[in-house]
Amino acid sequence: xxxxxxxxxxxxxxxxxxxxxxxxxxxxxxxxxxxxxxxxxxxxxxxxxxxxxxxxxxxxxxxxxxxxxxxxxxxxxxxxxxxxxxxxxxxxxxxxxxxxxxxxxxxxxxxxxxxxxxxxxxxxxxxxxxxxxxxxxxxxxxxxxxxxxxxxxxxxxxxxxxxxxxxxxxxxxxxxxxxxxxxxxxxxxxxxxxxxxxxxxxxxxxxxxxxxxxxxxxxxx
Amino acid sequence: xxxxxxxxxxxxxxxxxxxxxxxxxxxxxxxxxxxxxxxxxxxxxxxxxxxxxxxxxxxxxxxxxxxxxxxxxxxxxxxxxxxxxxxxxxxxxxxxxxxxxxxxxxxxxxxxxxxxxxxxxxxxxxxxxxxxxxxxxxxxxxxxxxxxxxxxxxxxxxxxxxxxxxxxxxxxxxxxxxxxxxxxxxxxxxxxxxxxxxxxxxxxxxxxxxxxxxxxxxxxxxxxxxxxxxxxxxxxxxxxxxxxxxxxxxxx
Numbered sequence: 001x002x003x004x005x006x007x008x009x010x011x012x013x014x015x016x017x018x019x020x021x022x023x024x025x026x027x028x029x030x031x032x033x034x035x036x037x038x039x040x041x042x043x044x045x046x047x048x049x050x051x052x053x054x055x056x057x058x059x060x061x062x063x064x065x066x067x068x069x070x071x072x073x074x075x076x077x078x079x080x081x082x083x084x085x086x087x088x089x090x091x092x093x094x095x096x097x098x099x100x101x102x103x104x105x106x107x108x109x110x111x112x113x114x115x116x117x118x119x120x121x122x123x124x125x126x127x128x129x130x131x132x133x134x135x136x137x138x139x140x141x142x143x144x145x146x147x148x149x150x151x152x153x154x155x156x157x158x159x160x161x162x163x164x165x166x167x168x169x170x171x172x173x174x175x176x177x178x179x180x181x182x183x184x185x186x187x188x189x190x191x192x193x194x195x196x197x198x199x200x201x202x203x204x205x206x207x208x209x210x211x212x213x214x215x216x217x218x219x220x221x
Numbered sequence: 222x223x224x225x226x227x228x229x230x231x232x233x234x235x236x237x238x239x240x241x242x243x244x245x246x247x248x249x250x251x252x253x254x255x256x257x258x259x260x261x262x263x264x265x266x267x268x269x270x271x272x273x274x275x276x277x278x279x280x281x282x283x284x285x286x287x288x289x290x291x292x293x294x295x296x297x298x299x300x301x302x303x304x305x306x307x308x309x310x311x312x313x314x315x316x317x318x319x320x321x322x323x324x325x326x327x328x329x330x331x332x333x334x335x336x337x338x339x340x341x342x343x344x345x346x347x348x349x350x351x352x353x354x355x356x357x358x359x360x361x362x363x364x365x366x367x368x369x370x371x372x373x374x375x376x377x378x379x380x381x382x383x384x385x386x387x388x389x390x391x392x393x394x395x396x397x398x399x400x401x402x403x404x405x406x407x408x409x410x411x412x413x414x415x416x417x418x419x420x421x422x423x424x425x426x427x428x429x430x431x432x433x434x435x436x437x438x439x440x441x442x443x444x445x446x447x448x449x450x451x452x453x454x455x456x457x458x459x460x461x462x463x464x465x466x467x468x469x470x471x472x473x
Contacts (some may be wrong), residue, residue: 008461009439009454016433017371021381028384035396038386042360043468044461046414048371049363051433054418057321058328061338065316068342069309072349099392101384130381174394 002034004175006156011037015044022128022135025101026156026176026200032099033174097161102127102198106137110161110196113137122146127198135200140164140189155179156200163190164197293411296362303352312349315362320345323370329434330374340377344370361407379436410468417467425460428453 006027013019014027031038061067096103097110105127106113115123121141128135140146142162156178163172166187171177189195296318302311320341327337347369355365375383387393405413421429431442439457443450 008458012432012457012461017375017383018432018436021384025384028386031386032390032392033394035394038396040465042364043414043464045364045368046361046410046468047418047429047464048433049361049367050411050414050418051430052322052326052367052370053363055322055325055329058324058337058341060321060324060341064320064338064342065313068316068320068345068349069312071342071346096391100387100390104384 002036002174004169004171004177005034005037006030006176007178010156010178011040012044015041016048020131020133022130022133022200023156025105025128025135026158026198028101029099029160029198030158030174030176032101097196099160102137102160105135113139115139120144133200133202135198138195138197138199140187140195140197142189142194143191144195145186145188155202156198157187158198160196160198162193162195164188164195165190292408293361293363294408297357297407300348300352300355300362300365301357303349304355307349312345315348315366316345319348319366323366326370326434327374330378330436332374332378336377340370340373344373347373357407361411363411364407405468413467414464417464421460421463425456425463428456429460432457 010019010023010027014024019027031041098106103109106125113125115125118124118138121144123139125137126134127137137160140162156176157171158176159171159173161173163170164187165171166177170190296315299311299315302308303315323344324337324341327340328334332340344366348366351369355362360368372383372385375381418426418429427446428442431437431446435442435445437445439453440450443453446453
């Protein structure tokens with residue numbers, strides 16, 4: 001049961017298409033796992049549509065319609081599908097761990113991840129960096145504590161496997177934690193399994209960010 | 222203003238029935254005191270002859286063949302026609318309504334005139350090419366077309382990929398049974414959103430517009446408006462709570 005969800009700020013920006021790629025990846029992965037948030041996104045997309053419908057009309061180029069029809073008229077188009085395949089009503093039983101948006105960046109499921117050592121018991125795989133924001137997979141050994149760290153900006157963490165405990169709260173698969181600069185936490189991976197999560201942080205690595213502090217002794221930043 | 226090129230021949234011999242306005246209808250359906258019958262609510266859209274409000278010439282059967290409905294159901298009906306086959310007239314009707322507005326959308330988000338024209342035309346071309354994927358049970362026509370235009374803009378303008386949920390993903394967690402939101406059909410949903418938008422306090426409406434039409438972080442929006450970041454966030458929260466409530470979403 002997912003109990004930690006993205007804040008409105010991220011949800012609205014994702015629906016509006018103004019969210020950077022790294023954060024969008026975390027939101028799309030969370031949405032795959034969270035029907036509640038998919039309903040919420042649908043509201044914001046309907047709102048976006050309404051706002052566009054209420055915009056004043058721009059003047060289109062002469063013959064714009066004819067030109068557009070010309071673009072498509074000769075293109076073959078698949079026939080209408082009778083109905084799109086409906087997702088099963090049952091919880092997935094597949095052994096696949098990573099939601100599809102993540103698999104595209106990793107190049108497969110978790111087995112395809114190319115891990116780099118980040119610290120004792122901690123590995124990472126950077127996936128995307130754009131607009132000063134980096135998304136990476138993290139793999140933390142069971143029971144492993146990450147020392148206290150503050151945040152330079154907002155940091156998103158989506159749990160994909162195992163769990164971690166932070167500030168008296170437990171985060172499990174599908175949970176997405178939004179930590180801001182006021183949060184100073186000491187996440188501890190659950191003992192039951194390796195904790196795998198997607199972490200989205202400001203880049204370049206900040207001295208005071210979780211990842212930055214972890215990497216500091218290794219890369220000397 | 223519609224471009225003259227988009228209007229049918231200006232033969233006004235046929236009857237012209239001004240469309241009632243969906244926005245006005247939505248407001249009316251939410252007002253305790255609906256407008257008196259016969260009172261035409263003058264709005265920007267009806268003056269623009271939005272929706273299908275272009276002039277018909279005699280014998281022009283296409284629009285009048287359909288029920289005189291306008292608004293979201295109408296657009297969904299047109300898109301459903303396009304889904305079932307290469308219906309150029311249905312496409313033309315969708316184009317007349319959406320293309321000029323999608324162009325405005327692109328312009329607002331910083332596209333130059335030529336780029337906005339190109340993106341609006343390409344978005345509509347994608348509506349044609351992807352029409353077979355449209356599912357009216359999942360989204361109304363407006364929402365579906367908006368998401369196509371939005372993704373096209375991200376590709377073209379931000380030069381980024383758009384990570385998206387995939388329905389056939391084995392990790393996809395299916396919907397909860399009978400969520401209250403599923404009780405509203407897409408047309409009702411569109412009207413509820415419109416009504417909620419119409420009653421939003423001005424300062425919240427401003428933030429809502431900026432959230433969709435400014436490709437900027439909230440910190441910059443706050444700076445632009447000369448208000449603290451916390452105020453931007455709290456107005457946002459209040460505004461979006463209202464939308465979720467209008468659509469029967471549970472409080473988070």
